[in-house]
Every structure is written in C-alpha cells, then in structure tokens.
Amino acid sequence: MxxxxxxxxxxxxxxxxxYDPNRSVPPDVVDRIxxxxxxxxxxxxxxxxxxxxLDTPDDIARFRAxxxxxxxxxxxxxxxxxxxxxxVPHSNKxxxxxxxxxxxxxxxxxxxxxxxxxxxxxxxxxxxxxILLTAVDAGLGACFFGIPVERIDAYRRAFDVPDEFNPIGAxxxxxxxxxARDLSSRRKPVDEVVHRGRWNR
Numbered sequence: 001m002x003x004x005x006x007x008x009x010x011x012x013x014x015x016x017x018x019y020d021p022n023r024s025v026p027p028d029v030v031d032r033i034x035x036x037x038x039x040x041x042x043x044x045x046x047x048x049x050x051x052x053x054l055d056t057p058d059d060i061a062r063f064r065a066x067x068x069x070x071x072x073x074x075x076x077x078x079x080x081x082x083x084x085x086x087x088v089p090h091s092n093k094x095x096x097x098x099x100x101x102x103x104x105x106x107x108x109x110x111x112x113x114x115x116x117x118x119x120x121x122x123x124x125x126x127x128x129x130x131i132l133l134t135a136v137d138a139g140l141g142a143c144f145f146g147i148p149v150e151r152i153d154a155y156r157r158a159f160d161v162p163d164e165f166n167p168i169g170a171x172x173x174x175x176x177x178x179x180a181r182d183l184s185s186r187r188k189p190v191d192e193v194v195h196r197g198r199w200n201r
Contacts, residue, residue: 001151003137004136004137008016009133009136009137010133011070012136013132013133013136014141014180014181014183015058015142015143015144016141016142016172016174016176016178017077017143017172017173017178018030018082018141018159018176018177018178019083019084019172019173019175019176020048020174020175020176021082021177022053023084023175024055024084024121025055025084025085025140025173025174025175026042029138029140030055030085032134032138033087033131033134033135033138033173034053034131035082035154036085036130036131036134037049037051037087037089037127037128037130037131037134037150038127039124039128040124040126040127040129040130041123041126042119042123042126043096043100043119043123044096044099044100044105045098045099046095046099046119046120046123047095048091048092048093048094048095048096048099048102048123048124049089049090049092049120049124049127050089050090050092050161050165051087051088051089051090051127051191052087052088052090052159052161053085053086053087054085054086054087054088055084055085055086059086060081060082060084060086062158062159062196063078063081063086063088063155063158063159063170064072064079064081065158066151066154066155066157066158066159067079067147067148067149067151067154068151069150069156076148077143077145078145078146078148078151078170079148081145081170083172083173083174084173084174085172085173085174086170086171086173087131087170087173087174088136088159088167088169088170088171089124089125089127089128089131089167089168089169089170089171090124090161090165090166090167090168091118091120091121091123091124091165091166091168092120092164092165093112093118093120093164093166093168094164095120096111096115096119096120097106097111097112098110110182121168122165122173124168128144128168128169128171129170131173132144132171135171135173139175140173140174140175140176141173141174141175141176141178142171142172142173142174143172144169144170144171145169145170145171145172146169147169147170148166148171152166152167155167158177181183182183
C-alpha cells in the first residue's frame with residue numbers, strides 16, 4: 001500500500017469533481033477511508049457521527065434522484081455527481097447532549113443552550129477531512145459537497161436514515177479524470193488570515 005508524506009497529502013488535497021468511469025475504488029481502500037474517519041477527535045469522545053457508504057451504480061443513481069431539487073438541478077453538484085464511491089457523513093446531536101448530561105461532565109440536563117458551537121457538526125467535519133486526506137493518500141480524488149436543504153427529507157427516506165442523524169454533506173471519491181488546477185494565486189495570503197498575539201497587530 002503506497003502512501004505519501006503528510007505534507008504532500010495536504011498540498012495535493014483539492015476538490016475533484018470528475019472521475020474515471022472505468023475504475024472503482026478497491027474495497028480495502030474504502031475500508032481504510034472509513035476507518036480513518038473514526039480516528040477524528042470528538043468532544044467528550046461522544047463520537048456522534050454515522051457514515052453511509054454508497055458504492056454501487058444503483059445506490060449512487062438513487063442518491064442523485066433523491067437530492068435533485070425541483071428547479072435548477074443542473075446547478076447542484078449533488079444532483080449530477082458521477083463517482084464510483086460516495087460517503088455521506090452524518091452528525092448526531094443527541095449523542096453529545098446525552099454524553100454531556102453525564103455526571104463526569106458537570107451538567108444535569110441535555111440543553112444545547114450552553115454549547116458555544118454545534119460540536120456534533122464540527123466533529124463530523126473533522127472526520128470528513130480525514131476522509132478527504134485518506135483519499136489523497138490512496139491516490140484518489142475527492143470532493144465534499146452540500147445537499148440541498150429541501151431535499152434532506154427525501155434523502156432520508158431513500159436510504160432509511162434515522163431522524164437523529166443529520167447529513168452535513170456528502171463526499172464523492174474516485175480516480176481523478178480532470179487536470180490538476182493551480183489555485184495558489186487565489187489562496188488568501190497567510191498574513192491576511194493568521195493573527196499573532198492580537199487580531200490587529
């Protein structure tokens with residue numbers, strides 16, 4: 001199993017939208033991708049996530065049909081994705097509210113009012129990044145994309161997703177079939193986004 005140096009993985013990571021239609025992702029690579037996602041950090045080790053793996057043409061076609069909006073479907077990558085593998089990461093807020101109502105966390109209720117940010121979504125985002133990086137490390141391309149909010153219920157019905165799991169997006173994965181793009185000129189400079197000591201210093 002060939003792997004890259006970590007800095008190479010980071011520098012090569014980009015969103016890939018077109019994939020070789022004649023190459024599927026080997027099962028052992030799919031397994032490594034999802035297992036690495038489980039290594040993401042989570043608040044209180046709540047692990048409030050779930051991942052739906054779609055790796056057959058029928059399932060991917062069903063995904064496209066479920067998420068295609070009634071209008072302007074051609075504008076949504078979700079409705080037009082053509083990849084050999086999709087992984088849909090879901091967050092489970094209840095897992096966090098339950099975990100932090102336990103005695104060792106010092107809370108006595110399941111209120112989300114004191115959470116400064118939705119860590120259930122953030123942690124699932126961390127797991128999604130590990131999926132993206134693992135794909136690059138395996139010589140694949142990947143793209144994280146959104147699901148139209150008005151189509152989430154249809155998606156749930158199509159794949160029997162429990163109510164407590166909320167899809168934060170989806171990730172297409174496959175062997176790239178597009179030229180690499182150089183986005184360095186569009187990337188914001190470090191000094192514009194990194195602040196040291198104080199914000200305006």
